[in-house]
Amino acid sequence: MREQWLKRWREGRIGFHLAQTHPALVRHWKALGVPSRAKVLVPLCGKSLDMRWLSEQAHPVLGVELAPEAIAQFLAQRSGDVSRYHQAGFDIARQGSVELWQGDFFHLHIRQVDEVGAFYDRASLIALPPATRKRYAFHLAQLVPPGAKGLLISLRRCDSDAGPPYSVSHEEIDALFTPNFRLEMLEESAPDERGFAESVWALERRGPLE
Numbered sequence: 452m453r454e455q456w457l458k459r460w461r462e463g464r465i466g467f468h469l470a471q472t473h474p475a476l477v478r479h480w481k482a483l484g485v486p487s488r489a490k491v492l493v494p495l496c497g498k499s500l501d502m503r504w505l506s507e508q509a510h511p512v513l514g515v516e517l518a519p520e521a522i523a524q525f526l527a528q529r530s531g532d533v534s535r536y537h538q539a540g541f542d543i544a545r546q547g548s549v550e551l552w553q554g555d556f557f558h559l560h561i562r563q564v565d566e567v568g569a570f571y572d573r574a575s576l577i578a579l580p581p582a583t584r585k586r587y588a589f590h591l592a593q594l595v596p597p598g599a600k601g602l603l604i605s606l607r608r609c610d611s612d613a614g615p616p617y618s619v620s621h622e623e624i625d626a627l628f629t630p631n632f633r634l635e636m637l638e639e640s641a642p643d644e645r646g647f648a649e650s651v652w653a654l655e656r657r658g659p660l661e
């Protein structure tokens with residue numbers, strides 16, 4: 452799966468990328484009640500402009516992405532100094548208040564994200580096959596502290612298991628996240644021309660005794 456994603460970026464097959472900030476992020480982020488200036492973890496971030504929007508809301512951003520092309524293209528969208536360093540297997544580039552960590556999200560360790568207070572996930576689940584989605588939900592729960600809030604945007608289609616993009620049912624999202632998060636579905640769009648409906652969820656990391 453890693454190779455498949457790296458190949459897609461090399462070949463420029465990135466139909467998932469939006470040329471604008473995701474409207475649901477703009478619609479729902481404020482109401483989540485994320486503390487101002489909380490650092491936002493963006494797993495599997497691609498070159499999403501949503502990271503620019505979050506940083507414009509005064510949130511430092513930590514994006515994690517496998518493909519070097521995604522990171523180079525994100526940085527090239529803006530002029531501005533880029534500082535680079537390396538930490539525990541990740542090549543890190545910082546531009547303004549956005550840090551992009553190039554490497555495998557599953558290798559990210561809680562010690563490396565101890566300042567994170569919120570998260571934003573658009574299209575991570577649909578990028579991963581079913582067994583890896585379980586690992587993803589568990590790993591995210593390990594990385595964010597109790598009380599951390601986030602937005603999750605996913606896709607479902609009733610008639611196919613092929614992917615990516617994978618179809619992820621509401622029942623699966625519930626089963627993946629309920630053990631460690633409070634979860635509320637905020638909206639679901641009508642199906643698009645490929646039959647995919649997009650759903651938006653508010654999550655909050657539970658505490659150890661909840």
Ligand SMILES: C[S@@+](CC[C@H](N)C(=O)[O-])C[C@H]1O[C@@H](n2cnc3c(N)ncnc32)[C@H](O)[C@@H]1O
Nearest residue numbers: 456467495496497499516517555556573574578
């Ligand atoms: C469907 S795209 C979504 C990108 C972005 N969130 C957006 O909204 O445009 C999934 C992204 O996850 C990246 N990816 C896949 N597996 C990964 C992993 N294990 N660690 C980090 N990034 C990964 C892919 O390279 C791809 O850019």
